[in-house]
Amino acid sequence: MLPILQIGPLAIQTGGLLLLIGFWIGSVVVEKHAARFGISPSHIFNMVWIGAAAGIAGARLGYAIRFSAAFIASPLSLFSPNPDLLDAPSGLMIAGLSTLLYGRWKRMPLWQTLDALTSFFGVGLVAYHLANLATGNSFGIPTSLPWSIYLWGNWRHPVQLYEALSAVIIFLIILPERNARKPAACPGRRFWIFLALTASARLFFEGFYANSLLILDRIRLIQIIAWGILAVSLYQLGKFTPSTSEASKKEE
């Protein structure tokens, strides 16, 4: 765990730094992969940055609405660089909405765009889990396994490492073919594969988390959400499998 990187008098929050690096690498990778999905690299690059800017503004606005009295007493706090004044669900909603609007404005095809964005999501997830490792967030249940890490008063499952490694493997699986000359077939398939794999990994590793949100006092909420996403992804992926007759004909 290394929450603060001390460089001389400068104390840098490692989690934030890793997220920034992840965002930058993700935006470069998505720009590089875009053409393979028939998407303009500049459009997808702009889309990612617009989404990020709108997401940050939306997250701050969401926090300000939630605690309006605090901001009425101190309106200048709206412009504070403090990342604790952000409401993540509002930010994600506004980021999604703004990228959708930008995509419509630029007439970007939905499924190809999602396929291209998968590279960005893949890199982003790796960075997110590494940031959690650096800050000590999302810690595991106690264990005596030899690879356990000492964190918050106990030897624990290194869930952040499990997740980061699985995110790297998923990213490698969904990497588009390096020498593909024509746009990938089956628009949307890459996105649904990514979603199915990510949901499966989350569902599995959530079982080792110590700070899960519970429902019915027992069941981990994230696992239920991941199960739902996995079900939808499998259903969507089913649409890409060739029909039995078509497959039989091709076999003959």
Place this chain on the structure above:
Amino acid sequence: MLFGYTSAMIWVSRKWNLISLVILLLAGGWIALSAISSDRTAQELIAAPREGFLAPDARVLDASGQEIPLSSLRGKPVILNFWASWCKPCQAEMPTLQKIHQDYAPRGLIILGVNATYQDRASFALAFAQEMKLTFPIYFDVTGKAAGEYQVRALPSTYFIDAKGVIRKVVIGGPIAEALLRSQARLLLEEP
């Protein structure tokens, strides 16, 4: 492989619904198997300097040199701020902390400044507090033990602790925004 289809792929495409069902059933089984009682996720019995854990019971000194255990403050929400008189962000956020103290102390919120005396001087800290007209209590961590227990890696570091003694938020660095202090103060006071 014929026309790009292997027999395995054809089998998978024919049995896709069945495969999906098996995957979902296995996933459901894992959800049931990894279900836990809420008691097992309760971090509040362990003392550690992060959200959801019991605040470490560090000992600090008051201005008269008397030792004060931080656990003696349990029963009231506390904003615990580690600071030093030479630290510019600490200096910048002190007027805001004083303002929050004035507004929320009548409602039961305690603002506590713990001076990192092991890398400062008590006399400098007291002079600074006087100059800034700080009226909330200032304690002294002379040995650095309290900072060690709270794993203070940068100054200022602020811990929002509820009335049960559980840390609800940690903010490393500063100056802390006034709206953040107000919003967190409200959340602490609203805790049942």
